[in-house]
Amino acid sequence: MNGETTSSVLTCVYCGKEYPEGTPAWGSQVLTDHIKVCEKHPMRELEVKYRKVRKALADMIGCDNKQELDSMESIMRIAQVPEVDRVNMLNAIDAVRSTIDCIATDSCKATTEQIKT
Numbered sequence: 001m002n003g004e005t006t007s008s009v010l011t012c013v014y015c016g017k018e019y020p021e022g023t024p025a026w027g028s029q030v031l032t033d034h035i036k037v038c039e040k041h042p043m044r045e046l047e048v049k050y051r052k053v054r055k056a057l058a059d060m061i062g063c064d065n066k067q068e069l070d071s072m073e074s075i076m077r078i079a080q081v082p083e084v085d086r087v088n089m090l091n092a093i094d095a096v097r098s099t100i101d102c103i104a105t106d107s108c109k110a111t112t113e114q115i116k117t
């Protein structure tokens with residue numbers, strides 16, 4: 001039940017956009033492609049929250065790009081701090097680094113710019 005009806009009109013269950021059979025975009029891939037850009041899809045809200053959490057964490061540790069993260073990691077590995085602080089910081093660095101790809105894609109950029117404005 002992925003929005004396909006008997007008349008072979010593919011319909012997005014979130015925004016109602018229809019792709020009738022025979023239209024250029026029609027096919028097994030069309031809804032998959034649409035979901036990535038559908039403004040009503042639940043994933044959009046999650047993406048906004050995801051970016052918000054990521055930015056908050058990046059702001060907290062004071063670095064956001066790979067170069068800054070690498071140098072911060074080097075500092076934290078030799079810093080005279082309690083072990084729990086070191087572990088927490090390295091985990092935060094790892095979390096920000098592992099989500100760094102999200103600022104590189106077009107859809108992420110668009111959402112990021114929407115947040116800024």
Ligand SMILES: [Zn+2]
Nearest residue numbers: 012014015038
């Ligand atoms: Zn849609």
